[in-house]
Amino acid sequence: DKRFDVNMDGTVTLKRPLTLHEAYEVFSVHAWDANGKKHTIESPLDHPPSAFSRSLAGLKRAKRGWVIPPFHVPENSRGPFPMKLVQIRSAFAKETEMVYSITGEGADQDPKGIFTVERLSGNLFVTQPLDREKKASYRASIAESPMEILINVIDQNDNKPVFTQYPFNGHVHEATGKGTCIFMTVTATDADDPETYNGIVNYAIVSQEPPFPKSNMFDINILSGTIRVREPDMDREQWPRYTLLIVAADMEGKGSSTTGTAVITITDSNDNPPQFEQTSLSVSVPENKVGAVVAKLTVSDGDEVGSPAWSTKYRIISGDKGGFFNVSTGPSQLEGIITTVKPLDFEKTKQYVLSVIVENDDPCINYFPTSTATVTVNVEYVKEPPKVKVISKPKDSTVDTELVTYTATDDSLFIFLQP
Numbered sequence: 001d002k003r004f005d006v007n008m009d010g011t012v013t014l015k016r017p018l019t020l021h022e023a024y025e026v027f028s029v030h031a032w033d034a035n036g037k038k039h040t041i042e043s044p045l046d047h048p049p050s051a052f053s054r055s056l057a058g059l060k061r062a063k064r065g066w067v068i069p070p071f072h073v074p075e076n077s078r079g080p081f082p083m084k085l086v087q088i089r090s091a092f093a094k095e096t097e098m099v100y101s102i103t104g105e106g107a108d109q110d111p112k113g114i115f116t117v118e119r120l121s122g123n124l125f126v127t128q129p130l131d132r133e134k135k136a137s138y139r140a141s142i143a144e145s146p147m148e149i150l151i152n153v154i155d156q157n158d159n160k161p162v163f164t165q166y167p168f169n170g171h172v173h174e175a176t177g178k179g180t181c182i183f184m185t186v187t188a189t190d191a192d193d194p195e196t197y198n199g200i201v202n203y204a205i206v207s208q209e210p211p212f213p214k215s216n217m218f219d220i221n222i223l224s225g226t227i228r229v230r231e232p233d234m235d236r237e238q239w240p241r242y243t244l245l246i247v248a249a250d251m252e253g254k255g256s257s258t259t260g261t262a263v264i265t266i267t268d269s270n271d272n273p274p275q276f277e278q279t280s281l282s283v284s285v286p287e288n289k290v291g292a293v294v295a296k297l298t299v300s301d302g303d304e305v306g307s308p309a310w311s312t313k314y315r316i317i318s319g320d321k322g323g324f325f326n327v328s329t330g331p332s333q334l335e336g337i338i339t340t341v342k343p344l345d346f347e348k349t350k351q352y353v354l355s356v357i358v359e360n361d362d363p364c365i366n367y368f369p370t371s372t373a374t375v376t377v378n379v380e381y382v383k384e385p386p387k388v389k390v391i392s393k394p395k396d397s398t399v400d401t402e403l404v405t406y407t408a409t410d411d412s413l414f415i416f417l418q419p
Helices: none
Strands: 004-006 012-014 025-032 038-045 051-055 058-062 071-074 083-087 102-104 115-117 123-126 137-142 148-154 168-173 182-185 202-209 218-220 226-229 241-249 257-267 280-286 293-300 312-318 325-329 335-340 351-360 372-380 387-392 413-418
Touching (some): 071 083, 202 218, 218 241, 280 293, 293 351, 293 372, 312 335, 335 351
Parallel strands (some): 168 257, 387 413
Antiparallel strands (some): 083 123, 115 123, 137 148, 182 226, 202 241, 325 335
């Protein structure tokens, strides 16, 4: 369309007066990138433009006029200032002398004085460097017309990413498998335009301490900052904590950057089953005593002290059919205490062979043989005090009168006659 001209910055201007016969008109603008690829955009003129002409009676609005497309100004320009941005021209500037003025943001409204226009030439100037992060666009208009001027501030990569925390803290179970768990996220913000590479942040892990059992135990999503386990075989007992040095950079990871840390605490999984320190012992217990302490079985456990993977519980699995014994966890949580709950009888059973197992409150993550202790309980005979039976003889009984008959089973029975 020979009525329009396109400048190198993408600004579209009129080459000659334009009359719109409809409410809008659409034209296409083509651009080619460095690789020769063609890009096309359709831009509508959706309002009939207006024009001004000067007569002896002063400024008058005409039915035809100009089109002022949005234009773009890079932020952080070094000037010199005032710096010319564009020339605003009426379609009838050749026919009559025009007077120009602007109103709106950056002109006569806050922030005031950023843009000025020469009355007769229509040259629009910016008086100072612009900051997109403070204000990304300005809307002004020709004072004599409702025609709007939109000034967009082009982003420069003048802000580097900033981490939202320092450090980031996360936790992960030592038994977590490869790539199965996203357990924490690091985030960084960038004040630049999020729609451009200037404001899009990429993440990368720079180092890991300690570097064991492998130097790349974790990986990070380059765009989201989520961290997950990359390699299995974490061992809390050897390496309870990792510190990752993370870099966040804009411009697809090639621009401005900053560093932060992620501290990862490895939480305990039950990968160390409890073990009896003595797996076989023989004890003696007196008969007829209830609540007697039979044995104290100590164990060891390599998991985190105080955790369910470390605390223990016990069971008698054989040798106590009559239910004479009980085993409970001692105050130290690493001790099983066997006591009698029924009186033992030497005459009935002289020996018990108990099998006792120990387990954790949390089940083990893998199969491990259960530790078992064998306790041989020998029942001690306790000689009972002699039994005394007092028999009263009736007054009218004769010498040969039979009072009562006893059959002796042991020598602990004494009989006394009472007249």
